[in-house]
Amino acid sequence: MRRKLAAGNWKMNGLAAALDELKAMSEANGGETEVLICPPATLVAQAASVAGKIAIGGQDCHAKTSGAHTGDVSADMLKDAGASYVILGHSERRTDHGETDEDVRAKTRAAWDAGLSAVVCVGESLSQREASNTLDIIAGQLAGSLPDGATGHNLVVAYEPIWAIGTGKVPTTDQIGEVHDFMRAKLEKRFGEGVGRSVRLLYGGSVKPGNADEIFAVSNVDGALVGGASLKAADFVPIIEALGAS
Numbered sequence: 686m687r688r689k690l691a692a693g694n695w696k697m698n699g700l701a702a703a704l705d706e707l708k709a710m711s712e713a714n715g716g717e718t719e720v721l722i723c724p725p726a727t728l729v730a731q732a733a734s735v736a737g738k739i740a741i742g743g744q745d746c747h748a749k750t751s752g753a754h755t756g757d758v759s760a761d762m763l764k765d766a767g768a769s770y771v772i773l774g775h776s777e778r779r780t781d782h783g784e785t786d787e788d789v790r791a792k793t794r795a796a797w798d799a800g801l802s803a804v805v806c807v808g809e810s811l812s813q814r815e816a817s818n819t820l821d822i823i824a825g826q827l828a829g830s831l832p833d834g835a836t837g838h839n840l841v842v843a844y845e846p847i848w849a850i851g852t853g854k855v856p857t858t859d860q861i862g863e864v865h866d867f868m869r870a871k872l873e874k875r876f877g878e879g880v881g882r883s884v885r886l887l888y889g890g891s892v893k894p895g896n897a898d899e900i901f902a903v904s905n906v907d908g909a910l911v912g913g914a915s916l917k918a919a920d921f922v923p924i925i926e927a928l929g930a931s
């Protein structure tokens with residue numbers, strides 16, 4: 686049985702006062718469902734010290750361990766600050782910073798070398814979906830972004846259709862199921878059945894308390910990567926509970 690994972694991506698949101706929300710989430714969290722919050726890098730160390738049973742992650746890391754890379758953060762630094770996960774290849778990184786599948790693969794390797802689990806994001810644009818290219822895009826991103834050596838512990842894959850992120854638009858449950866079943870089959874083929882079955886697959890894009898139940902009922906959905914609705918305990922706790930009840 687895969688342990689379900691409710692992951693929150695705070696993106697570029699959150700000053701120290703936001704840690705009160707994390708504390709409220711931590712107090713409400715019974716621990717049956719795994720919960721992860723990825724705050725901005727500036728808050729990782731403080732977040733880790735108040736998170737209780739909630740895991741803390743970064744939102745990106747450099748592929749190198751150290752060196753002349755002004756402004757970047759290495760996987761070792763995240764680990765040292767108390768992180769156990771890092772989100773990699775989020776569509777906002779791919780778009781805003783031109784990250785390629787190859788970049789994401791190198792970063793994933795760096796995360797693993799540092800002892801972090803990687804949450805690798807894939808997802809199609811609206812024009813790609815309208816051209817019926819979704820599965821080809823996902824196949825290409827999985828093949829290119831994932832290094833050899835994945836395990837159920839070091840890898841989580843998040844399916845995040847770009848057109849659903851922050852828009853309030855959500856794919857139908859059939860569309861989510863089609864992609865998640867497809868990703869499961871691809872992972873089993875590439876990494877073997879045992880590993881392929883143990884990697885958790887998250888759905889991300891406009892997950893809210895009001896739609897969480899139906900999304901978590903979809904086959905091969907092992908949790909969610911949540912942006913906006915992970916900022917406040919009042920929104921995120923019901924999503925964690927919906928996942929626990931699914």
Ligand code: PGA
Binds near residue numbers: 694849852911912913
């Ligand atoms: P959203 O973001 O929940 O605000 O749509 C999801 C994400 O980008 O991870």
